[in-house]
Each structure stands twice: as structure tokens, then as C-alpha cells.
Amino acid sequence: MEEFHKVKRLPVYVFEHVNKIKAAARAGGADIVDLGMGNPDLPTPKHIVDKLVETVSNPRTHRYSASRGIPGLRKAQAAYYGRRFGVKLDPESQVVATLGSKEGFANMAQAITAPGDVILVPNPTYPIHAFGFIMSGGVIRSIPAEPGPEFFHAAERAIRHCIPKPLALILNYPSNPTAFLADLDFYQDVVAFARKHDLLILSDLAYSEIYFDGPPPPSILQVDGAIDIAVEFTSMSKTFSMPGWRMGFAVGNERLIAALARVKSYLDYGAFTPIQVAAAAALNGSEDCIHEARKIYKGRRDVMVDSFARAGWHVPSPGATMFAWAPLPEGFKHMGSFEFSRLLIEQADVAVAPGVGFGEHGDNHVRIALVENEQRIRQAARNLRRFLASAQQSMPNVVPISA
Numbered sequence: 001m002e003e004f005h006k007v008k009r010l011p012v013y014v015f016e017h018v019n020k021i022k023a024a025a026r027a028g029g030a031d032i033v034d035l036g037m038g039n040p041d042l043p044t045p046k047h048i049v050d051k052l053v054e055t056v057s058n059p060r061t062h063r064y065s066a067s068r069g070i071p072g073l074r075k076a077q078a079a080y081y082g083r084r085f086g087v088k089l090d091p092e093s094q095v096v097a098t099l100g101s102k103e104g105f106a107n108m109a110q111a112i113t114a115p116g117d118v119i120l121v122p123n124p125t126y127p128i129h130a131f132g133f134i135m136s137g138g139v140i141r142s143i144p145a146e147p148g149p150e151f152f153h154a155a156e157r158a159i160r161h162c163i164p165k166p167l168a169l170i171l172n173y174p175s176n177p178t179a180f181l182a183d184l185d186f187y188q189d190v191v192a193f194a195r196k197h198d199l200l201i202l203s204d205l206a207y208s209e210i211y212f213d214g215p216p217p218p219s220i221l222q223v224d225g226a227i228d229i230a231v232e233f234t235s236m237s238k239t240f241s242m243p244g245w246r247m248g249f250a251v252g253n254e255r256l257i258a259a260l261a262r263v264k265s266y267l268d269y270g271a272f273t274p275i276q277v278a279a280a281a282a283l284n285g286s287e288d289c290i291h292e293a294r295k296i297y298k299g300r301r302d303v304m305v306d307s308f309a310r311a312g313w314h315v316p317s318p319g320a321t322m323f324a325w326a327p328l329p330e331g332f333k334h335m336g337s338f339e340f341s342r343l344l345i346e347q348a349d350v351a352v353a354p355g356v357g358f359g360e361h362g363d364n365h366v367r368i369a370l371v372e373n374e375q376r377i378r379q380a381a382r383n384l385r386r387f388l389a390s391a392q393q394s395m396p397n398v399v400p401i402s403a
Contacts, residue, residue: 009134010131010135015037015354015357018342018345021346022345022351032351033349034371035370035371035380036353039369040238042293043241045282045289048242048278048281049278051281052274052278056274062273063273067261067269067270068265068270069095070277074097075091075280077097084219087221094254095250097247100235103246104249108263109132110132110263115137119169120166120168120169121140121142123143123145123360123361125175126176142361146178147173147181166197170202170204172203174211174217176207178362179318184222187222187226188223190220200256202230203230205220205232205234207320208239210320210322211294211319211320212297219232221252226252229253231253232252236248236279238322242282300373302317304324304368310381311384313384313388322370323369326352326365328340333364337363338356340354341353348387354366
């Protein structure tokens, strides 16, 4: 039977294959240390859960909610942007609550994309950045994920050679999967570039609060004039360990926010009201839980980088996000990220995410998620050491483990 048109435009989902391999290994009794999916394992802070429980006991909150988000939640998000970034937002016209940032991106793509519209998308990047537009009939042109001169050179080439001219540019810093960071100078250059070429900017800032070594990541809306052309997406999932709650936001340019709100009004009634009330309590409450989560992820990062290096796999230390972007070890580069990930599951009982799942330019890396505790990360390192030592015997190109 022939596939439907939109389904045919989507490639095989790499992570689905990895999940099947993990499931088969677990069915065989393997204890898999799962560093693959970016699924936060930390519990949602108690005061947020308590507010949900308190609110859900009121039957009036069980009715349909507001697609754009209840007023108190939109005001809380606007207040967060004021405190954190010094950006003033009108909660009525410049803030929309979304069912997670992923849904927000997908619905924004539906709202602004005409068939054949060209979108400039980093490669590698989080899959919805590309496939939200592909499913909406758009055409993707890849640009480098790392901020720097080549980012602009590639974007200039795309603009010169694309017909029609690109509609929008996607940004993602701190980046999933690469953990690249952008500073305000880069954002200023991006805004100037977008204004010059009449581009819209869609910025994914889901990891704004998961940072370790440097200053807090900025918002592109801090740049003068950015709000005239840009919308930014944030999420409660990582900041407050609320992934299953599906609560996020789009903020910024009024025209783009209005388009998103109109599409959403046809598709959903918003998140369950008690979830929205609890999310507002999270944004208005103490930030101690954010600091604690950041401390935990930093500790895991440090343990992972150190213990994996001792095992023979040198992983660059990420400055932000809950991920490390790890080059395939010497001797394994020829096989690509999917085959290497399969080997790790089957021979080391460790799961990672193949870089190719984030774009073809990620195929020489894997993404390691910091979603297991420090003890389990050390266990993964021990498994890796045995795997790499064994591989030395059967694969002569593998670099020997250093003491």
C-alpha cells in the first residue's frame, strides 16, 4: 500500500530503531545504562506538584482550558523574561503557552509555511526544527550548527541560490544535540543579517537554565529590534523537570504570535488547567530547584567526562544542556553513528543517541544524555572500558586505552 504524501517525506526515525534494539537487549536480561533519550529523570519539585494537586481538587478546573494559556500563566512567563533577560513582553499579545516547545515549533511551522517555502535550519539539530517545516510543505536548507563565520557564509550562499528566497532562520542555543552556545554579539549579528535579508527568526531556548561554566545563556530578544522579526520558544521540561507535563511557551513578535495562536485555536484547548496553574507557580516561585538541578547535571557531566576518558573515550565537556556531543572513538568512525550505537547496546549495555538522527552532518558523533545518576554513569564507563579493550583485539584500528 502506498504511503501518504506527508509520511513519505519523513525519513525512517533512527531513534525508533535504537529503541527496538534496546528493548530486545532488555528482553534478553541486559541491564542497559540508558544515556540515549533526553528524558529528565529528576522529579518535579514538590511545590509544583502540590499546586497541581491543590488545583485539580476544584472541579471547575476540569473543564476546557484556554488554548493561548490562562492569563496568570502568560503573565508569569512575561515576568520571567523581565527578570531573567530584561525583556519586556505584553502577556496579551506577545506570549502564547504551548504543549511543550516541540508542539510550538510544529504549529508555528503550520502557521507561517506555504508549500515550497525555504527554511534555513542548523544541521545537526533537534529533529522538529527541520521536520515541522517539512510536514508543512516547506523545503529545508542546511546551515552549520556552530555559531561563527561559516554560519553566515553558508546562510549567504543559501540566500543567493534559493528560489524562492528563504522565509525564516532557525536558531538553537544552547544547542541540542551539540551543546554549542551563542552570545549576544552573535545574536546581534544574526538580527542584522535577518533584517538585511528579510528573514524571520525562530529561536529555541529550551536549555536556557541548564548551563555550567560561563554566564547564563542570553535571549535573542535582548537584541534591539529583534522582537520585530523573532519568536523564541522555551520549555518547562528541563528547567523544572516537567517533561511529561508538556508545558512550553512562544514569545516575541506579535504577528508571529498571533499566527501561532490562531492555528492553535483550531487544534487544541490548551493544557489541562491545573497544569497551567502549577506551571505559573513554578515560574513565580523560588529558583532554588533550578539551581539544584543545574548542580546535579554539572556533577553528572564531570563524572561522565572523567570516567569515560579513563575508559578510553575522550568526550568534550559541554558548557550547557543535559547532553554531551561525543565524536566516535578512533577505529569506529568508519561505521557511522547508528552502527556504533548498536554496538554499544549489544556489547557494552550502554545506550546513546546516534548523531545521524539529528541530521546527516551529525553522523560522526553520538549524543550522550545526562539522565542517569553518577553511579550508573560510572557503571557505563566500566562497561565501555571492557568493550573498548575487547575491540582492540578484534579491530586493529581502535586506539589503545591510555592509563
